[in-house]
Amino acid sequence: MAQLTDDCFAFSGPLLRLDEMERLLGERIAPVAETGRIPLHGARGRVIAADVKAPIDLPPFDNSAVDGYAVRHADLRSDGDTTLAISGRLTAGARTQVALNSGQTIRIFTGAAMPKGADTVFMQEDVAVEGDHVTVPKGLKLGANRRLAGEDVRAGAVVLPGGTVLEAQHIALAAALGLTEIAVRRRLKVAIFSTGDELVEPGSVRGGAAIYDSNRFLLTELLERLGAIVTDLGILADDPEKLSLKLHQAAAGHDLIVTSGGISTGEADYVRNAVERIGNLVFWRVAIKPGRPVALGVIPMASGHAAAFVGLPGNPVAVFVTFVRVVKPLLRRLSGARPDRVVPLPVRAAFAYKKKKDRREYVRVALKRGADGEIEAVKHPQDGAGILTSLTETDGLLEFPEDVTAIEPGARVGFLSYASLIG
Numbered sequence: 001m002a003q004l005t006d007d008c009f010a011f012s013g014p015l016l017r018l019d020e021m022e023r024l025l026g027e028r029i030a031p032v033a034e035t036g037r038i039p040l041h042g043a044r045g046r047v048i049a050a051d052v053k054a055p056i057d058l059p060p061f062d063n064s065a066v067d068g069y070a071v072r073h074a075d076l077r078s079d080g081d082t083t084l085a086i087s088g089r090l091t092a093g094a095r096t097q098v099a100l101n102s103g104q105t106i107r108i109f110t111g112a113a114m115p116k117g118a119d120t121v122f123m124q125e126d127v128a129v130e131g132d133h134v135t136v137p138k139g140l141k142l143g144a145n146r147r148l149a150g151e152d153v154r155a156g157a158v159v160l161p162g163g164t165v166l167e168a169q170h171i172a173l174a175a176a177l178g179l180t181e182i183a184v185r186r187r188l189k190v191a192i193f194s195t196g197d198e199l200v201e202p203g204s205v206r207g208g209a210a211i212y213d214s215n216r217f218l219l220t221e222l223l224e225r226l227g228a229i230v231t232d233l234g235i236l237a238d239d240p241e242k243l244s245l246k247l248h249q250a251a252a253g254h255d256l257i258v259t260s261g262g263i264s265t266g267e268a269d270y271v272r273n274a275v276e277r278i279g280n281l282v283f284w285r286v287a288i289k290p291g292r293p294v295a296l297g298v299i300p301m302a303s304g305h306a307a308a309f310v311g312l313p314g315n316p317v318a319v320f321v322t323f324v325r326v327v328k329p330l331l332r333r334l335s336g337a338r339p340d341r342v343v344p345l346p347v348r349a350a351f352a353y354k355k356k357k358d359r360r361e362y363v364r365v366a367l368k369r370g371a372d373g374e375i376e377a378v379k380h381p382q383d384g385a386g387i388l389t390s391l392t393e394t395d396g397l398l399e400f401p402e403d404v405t406a407i408e409p410g411a412r413v414g415f416l417s418y419a420s421l422i423g
């Protein structure tokens with residue numbers, strides 16, 4: 001199940017641009033191969049293994065889009081009202097075969113099959129009923145309020161392409177087509193751990209210089225939202241021997257290992273070194289802020305299996321940003337999903353900002369309505385990468401492209417909601 005090409009390639013430039021990184025992932029990551037058919041219920045979040053073609057038309061037959069009266073358009077006068085005789089009644093699901101003759105109309109309800117000969121439906125609100133006759137106004141277009149067989153989906157068309165991540169609406173479409181199962185790729189197995197001598201587990205006794213580990217909780221939630229099966233391997237000390245041993249062990253049963261902390265160039269940052277001992281680094285610095293030190297590697301096993309490795313920085317905000325910008329695209333590729341379309345929405349910056357050229361920067365903002373009614377992005381007052389409340393008190397991230405160096409108040413900027421980033 002090797003997914004990441006393991007050769008001597010390594011990114012050797014100073015800082016890898018995000019678009020370069022995405023290209024690398026596209027070139028070098030092969031998705032997990034194993035697939036299986038599963039019931040629709042429970043398929044949300046899974047990745048479709050192969051194109052699904054529609055076995056039937058949708059709708060399967062011509063039917064009425066409204067409650068009203070089915071008519072033959074050719075019967076209608078163009079210069080005034082037309083009076084027609086009611087010759088039958090069709091409710092949704094009614095199986096009676098009714099034909100409509102000239103001069104007649106049929107009482108019809110939403111979803112009922114169009115009677116033979118009828119091509120247009122008047123809404124009941126638009127007609128005058130008197131006994132067994134209906135008077136309809138002029139001017140309705142041919143085919144109004146009629147839904148044609150196949151207007152939604154044509155039998156044989158690819159409606160759910162391989163690589164789609166199944167959401168509620170995709171599952172509904174599969175059900176509408178009469179499918180009961182869908183072929184999906186297997187879920188990814190991801191191991192996580194935190195590194196740092198200062199970390200202790202929430203709930204345990206905390207010494208003076210210790211902090212509670214939050215990154216594993218952040219990562220578990222983010223990974224599970226993306227459909228991964230997470231193995232939590234706990235906290236590892238800043239000890240190079242132990243780190244490489246644990247990484248090696250974790251590589252055996254997992255597609256991906258994600259760690260946080262210990263990846264920058266401090267003296268107690270041993271993770272990069274540990275990976276280099278047992279595998280290869282593909283890159284270890286990305287032109288992104290927060291989060292510059294982020295490593296991608298591969299840990300090959302004697303069995304032929306290779307696990308991908310991502311080492312994230314330690315600061316929680318940097319973990320969040322590098323997760324959504326590095327781990328998520330990697331995970332999507334590994335899982336066989338098409339890359340996400342991340343489209344920043346234009347909003348107005350309510351603040352000035354300076355940034356370095358040639359790196360992509362992400363700024364935590366809350367959305368507010370300005371005095372003129374336009375939506376404005378307000379920067380969180382604290383922008384340290386360790387400030388967790390800057391994530392809980394905001395709505396999303398502004399994305400500042402590489403070539404930008406300064407943002408003035410009032411500038412159009414691109415906003416990415418947390419919901420769009422982690423979903």
Ligand code: AMP
Pocket residue numbers: 194195196198199211212213214215216260261262263264266313314315316386
């Ligand atoms: P490092 O990259 O290991 O130097 O860590 C950078 C900062 O992130 C330090 O202040 C660490 O204490 C903090 N940090 C590292 N790992 C975690 C974690 N799992 N939970 C919370 N904070 C962390």
Ligand code: MG
Pocket residue numbers: 195196197261262268314
């Ligand atoms: Mg550390």
